[in-house]
Amino acid sequence: MLQIKNLHAKIESNKILRGLNLTVHAGEVHAIMGPNGSGKSTLANVLAGKEDYEVTQGEVIFEGKNLLELDPEDRAAEGVFLAFQYPVEIPGVNNTYFLKAALNAIRKYRGEEPLDAIDFLKLVKDKMKLVEMGEELLKRPVNEGFSGGEKKRNEIFQMTVLNPKLAILDETDSGLDIDALKIVSNGVNKFRSKDNATIVVTHYQRLLNYIVPDFVHVLMDGQIVKSGGKELAYELEEKGYDWIKEGVLA
Amino acid sequence: MIDQNETKKNFSDLFSQFESQLNGQKSSTRHAIRKIAFAEFLKLEFPTGKHEEWKYTNLESLTKSKFKAPSPIKIELPAISNEFMPGAIRIVFVNGFFDKTLSDLSSVPKGTTIKPFSQMNEKEFESISPVFGTKGDVFSAIHGAFLEDGLYVEISDKTAVEAPVQIIFVSESGVLTQPCVFGQIGELAQCTIVEDYISLEQGVHFTNARSEFHIKEAGILHHYRFQNENLSAFHIGHTTLTQEKRSTADTANICFGGAMTRNLTTALLNGEHIESTLNGLYMPTGSQHVDNRTVIHHKKPNCNSHELYKGIMNDKSTAVFNGKIFVHQDAQKTDAKQSNNNLLLSPDATINTKPQLEIFADDVKCTHGATVGRLDEKGMFYLKSRGIRHAEAQNLMTLAFAEEVVTKIKCEPLRNRLDTEIKKRFGLEESINA
Numbered sequence: 001m002l003q004i005k006n007l008h009a010k011i012e013s014n015k016i017l018r019g020l021n022l023t024v025h026a027g028e029v030h031a032i033m034g035p036n037g038s039g040k041s042t043l044a045n046v047l048a049g050k051e052d053y054e055v056t057q058g059e060v061i062f063e064g065k066n067l068l069e070l071d072p073e074d075r076a077a078e079g080v081f082l083a084f085q086y087p088v089e090i091p092g093v094n095n096t097y098f099l100k101a102a103l104n105a106i107r108k109y110r111g112e113e114p115l116d117a118i119d120f121l122k123l124v125k126d127k128m129k130l131v132e133m134g135e136e137l138l139k140r141p142v143n144e145g146f147s148g149g150e151k152k153r154n155e156i157f158q159m160t161v162l163n164p165k166l167a168i169l170d171e172t173d174s175g176l177d178i179d180a181l182k183i184v185s186n187g188v189n190k191f192r193s194k195d196n197a198t199i200v201v202t203h204y205q206r207l208l209n210y211i212v213p214d215f216v217h218v219l220m221d222g223q224i225v226k227s228g229g230k231e232l233a234y235e236l237e238e239k240g241y242d243w244i245k246e247g248v249l250a
Numbered sequence: 251m252i253d254q255n256e257t258k259k260n261f262s263d264l265f266s267q268f269e270s271q272l273n274g275q276k277s278s279t280r281h282a283i284r285k286i287a288f289a290e291f292l293k294l295e296f297p298t299g300k301h302e303e304w305k306y307t308n309l310e311s312l313t314k315s316k317f318k319a320p321s322p323i324k325i326e327l328p329a330i331s332n333e334f335m336p337g338a339i340r341i342v343f344v345n346g347f348f349d350k351t352l353s354d355l356s357s358v359p360k361g362t363t364i365k366p367f368s369q370m371n372e373k374e375f376e377s378i379s380p381v382f383g384t385k386g387d388v389f390s391a392i393h394g395a396f397l398e399d400g401l402y403v404e405i406s407d408k409t410a411v412e413a414p415v416q417i418i419f420v421s422e423s424g425v426l427t428q429p430c431v432f433g434q435i436g437e438l439a440q441c442t443i444v445e446d447y448i449s450l451e452q453g454v455h456f457t458n459a460r461s462e463f464h465i466k467e468a469g470i471l472h473h474y475r476f477q478n479e480n481l482s483a484f485h486i487g488h489t490t491l492t493q494e495k496r497s498t499a500d501t502a503n504i505c506f507g508g509a510m511t512r513n514l515t516t517a518l519l520n521g522e523h524i525e526s527t528l529n530g531l532y533m534p535t536g537s538q539h540v541d542n543r544t545v546i547h548h549k550k551p552n553c554n555s556h557e558l559y560k561g562i563m564n565d566k567s568t569a570v571f572n573g574k575i576f577v578h579q580d581a582q583k584t585d586a587k588q589s590n591n592n593l594l595l596s597p598d599a600t601i602n603t604k605p606q607l608e609i610f611a612d613d614v615k616c617t618h619g620a621t622v623g624r625l626d627e628k629g630m631f632y633l634k635s636r637g638i639r640h641a642e643a644q645n646l647m648t649l650a651f652a653e654e655v656v657t658k659i660k661c662e663p664l665r666n667r668l669d670t671e672i673k674k675r676f677g678l679e680e681s682i683n684a
Contacts, residue, residue: 048635051627076637088632092653093646101646102636109637141650142632158636 001026001063001197002166008057008222009046016042018222019058024166027194031208031233032201034219035241040201041085043219044170047199048082049075063165076102077109079165083155083172090142095154096124098142099161106162127160131187149180156187167191168199173207185210205237218244252296257313261291261392264426268319268396279376280367280397287384287394294388306570306602307512307541312484317426317456320345320398325450327352330420333446335663338416339364344450346398346419346427357413361406362441364415367430368399378402381432381462389486393428393460400430403443407436407466414442414472414661421479423453431461435469435497442472442661447487447507449480454509456484463490465497467521472500472660478671479507481536487513495521495550502659503530503559504668505540506675512541519581522550530559531655533675534567534599541570548581548614557588560655562648563599571603573618579610588618593625593651595644625651645676 002024009017016039024030034040046053047060049072060067067075090098104114115123124138131153143151152172159167169188173181188211192198200211208216208230216232217224218241226232226244236244265288275281296313297304325344330352334340341364342352348366358364367375384391401417419429435441447457457479465471477485485508491499505511517526532540546555561569571590592601605618625647633643649672656668 050631071640072631072634073637073639073643076635082635084632084635088628090629090632090647090650092650092657098633098636098638098646101642102633102638105639105642106637141653162636 003061004058005060006058007046007055007060009042009053009055011042011053016053016222017046020219020223022217022224024197024199026165026197028215029192029198029200029211029213031213031216032199032219033203033205033216033233033236036203038219039222040203040219041170044082044085044168044199044201047080047168048072073105074109076162076164077106081159081162081164081167083152083159083167083169085170085172085174087143087151087155089144089146091144093142095140095142096138099124099158102158103162124161127157130160130190131157132183133157148175149177152176152180152184153187156184160187160191165196166199167196168201170201171203172200173202173204181207182210205233208233220245252298252310252313254295257296258292260316264317264319265395271319271321279372279379283379283382284395284397287382287391287397290384291388291391291395294386294391296388303543303572306568307510307539312456312510315454315456315484318424319396320347320421320425320427322347322349323422325349325352325420329450330418330448333418333448333667335414335416335444335667338414338444338663339411340416340418341366341401342418342420343399343401343429344420345422345425346429348399359409359411361409362411363402363404365402366399367402370402378432389458390460390488393430393458396426396428396458397430398428400428400432403431403433403441405433405435405439405441405469408438409436410439411441414444414663416444416446418446418448419457419459420448420450421455421457421483422450423455426456426458429457429459433461433463433471435463435465435471437466438468439466440470443474444661444664445473445475447475447477447479447485449483449507452480452482454482454484455479457486459485459487461487461489462492463499464492465494465499467494468496469494470498470500474502474504474659474661474664476504476664476668477507477511481507481509481538483508485511487511489513489515491515491517491526493517493519493521493524493526496523497521498525500525500527500660501529502655503528503542505530505532505534505542506671508538508540510539512543514543514545516545516547517555518547518549519553519555520549522552524550524553526553526555527658528555528557529655529658531561531652532559532569533562533564533652533672534569535564536567537565538567539569540567543570543572543574545574546576546586548575548577548584548586550580551582551584553581554585555587558655558658559590560651561590561592561601562595562652563592563601564595566596566598568600569602571601571620572606573604574606575608575616575618577607577609577611577614577616581611582613584611584614584616586614586616590620591651592620592622593648594622595648649673649676
């Protein structure tokens with residue numbers, strides 16, 4: 001589904017990704033772990049198409065297409081979804097309207113008929129249950145005045161409604177208490193299927209107790225320096241990142 | 251260049267024409283006001299770019315245009331019924347004349363007087379006449395000289411008027427009109443007044459409006475002004491709010507129409523513990539010009555004033571914001587907040603914004619800020635990352651920018667109308683708040 005080859009990216013003059021390689025197949029969950037500043041969020045944002053980052057080298061192939069040539073809205077329509085670490089508040093735009101506009105823009109791109117209000121509401125009500133979203137949140141402006149947990153739940157809710165092929169969760173666990181963490185993870189687990197893939201970007205192993213990954217990768221200084229199964233996450237939790245650093249340098 | 255003599259001659263001819271249409275009013279109070287004002291007008295000059303207050307607003311095309319004195323005409327209901335707010339007390343003025351058929355005064359509650367000047371007797375009109383004194387500026391002199399009809403609103407003490415009072419001023423092409431509202435809000439009284447300015451058709455006309463409100467102790471006035479005239483109209487609007495202690499004035503000034511609009515809102519905070527809110531929204535397109543000025547006088551201690559003016563500038567439009575706040579020596583513990591935020595959607599649009607604070611008291615909190623910018627990048631990326639196309643994302647973000655002013659309006663039928671109007675301008679679906 002996704003092949004990242006020798007990806008280099010910088011923001012202003014800071015080189016952050018320095019030759020990153022990653023392959024993700026449908027049906028897989030990959031966890032990207034690493035210390036602060038290793039480039040985890042940069043990777044997530046580069047894949048979604050944030051313009052602040054400049055890709056200087058390498059390529060990203062998504063479902064046979066050159067992802068880096070697409071605008072953010074085209075990437076979304078092709079099936080890439082980024083759950084933001086810091087979801088943006090958009091006062092004045094109603095959450096339901098926003099989601100309907102997004103879903104119908106994606107359907108249009110794919111040559112499908114737009115959903116009418118009734119079918120849309122039916123879909124939304126189904127998905128709301130998955131993340132235990134209150135109906136009042138739907139009527140409010142996008143993320144405005146939402147608590148940290150509500151914002152993250154809203155991200156996962158949007159993900160389940162838009163039903164992407166590739167979901168990238170950027171530190172979705174940050175700022176969540178244990179109950180919210182369970183709810184969010186439950187939403188992600190229900191979303192998982194043999195046809196889609198998930199990249200979980202996280203600093204802590206905690207989230208991976210609930211969203212169990214098939215692969216764990218350690219990102220350091222803009223490169224994946226170690227890959228393994230879910231056991232690698234436990235090892236990192238126990239020993240920290242330094243032992244890997246030493247291994248890399250040795 | 252403004253040709254002062256030529257312009258005065260045009261207005262003098264118009265005044266003769268206007269006088270000749272008046273029947274049996276020659277000895278009335280109203281006519282005495284007109285004559286005094288016209289004499290004053292002849293002594294005044296139209297301001298030019300040399301006047302500090304008029305540096306960015308050019309009156310040349312206004313002074314070169316010729317207008318006709320208005321006469322009452324019959325219009326069909328459907329022409330303006332889209333603007334009617336459900337449940338409102340409605341008063342319609344056509345070309346400045348009260349139109350009984352289009353108005354609906356059936357739900358005026360007890361303790362409330364809502365009366366056109368034309369239905370007042372000589373004595374009643376005389377009692378309110380001091381308000382029409384000219385103020386040494388050419389537009390208030392024109393207003394007095396051509397004064398025709400207007401509306402008197404009086405809310406008795408301790409009376410809350412639930413239904414909004416909607417006053418619609420509709421003009422045909424070519425006319426010069428002097429809309430006028432004079433309101434007295436009693437002690438502990440409460441009401442919502444919406445002034446609507448619209449054109450019957452395309453074509454140049456000149457609306458020279460003036461509204462005066464006096465809010466007594468602990469009275470509350472919500473005052474909203476919605477200027478949506480055609481894109482050839484000239485519009486001058488003066489609103490004055492005189493507030494007594496513990497009163498609240500909550501206002502919004504929405505400017506969508508007009509080739510040239512110039513508004514001046516003055517709030518006189520004459521007592522302690524007054525709340526005064528002066529908000530505004532302007533969205534000029536094409537070559538529209540809109541100039542909003544506010545003047546707030548904090549005269550006594552412990553008063554709060556809030557100002558939020560937002561502008562969305564398109565095409566080659568130009569706008570001016572000038573916000574003056576005077577904190578007088580006596581006005582300790584004043585809290586005055588002012589902001590003017592502008593969104594420039596076109597490289598050819600221009601905004602001139604100027605806060606002006608004069609503070610003579612030492613224990614006060616005054617903040618002001620002006621921003622001129624483009625759409626929030628983070629918000630744009632967020633919307634696009636969900637699949638929303640660039641153009642629609644831009645429209646949604648612009649709408650969001652305007653909504654901050656609209657949501658503060660405490661009159662649901664008006665909010666709905668504004669939402670519809672704004673969405674129409676951005677080609678967005680109706681159901682945004684569904």
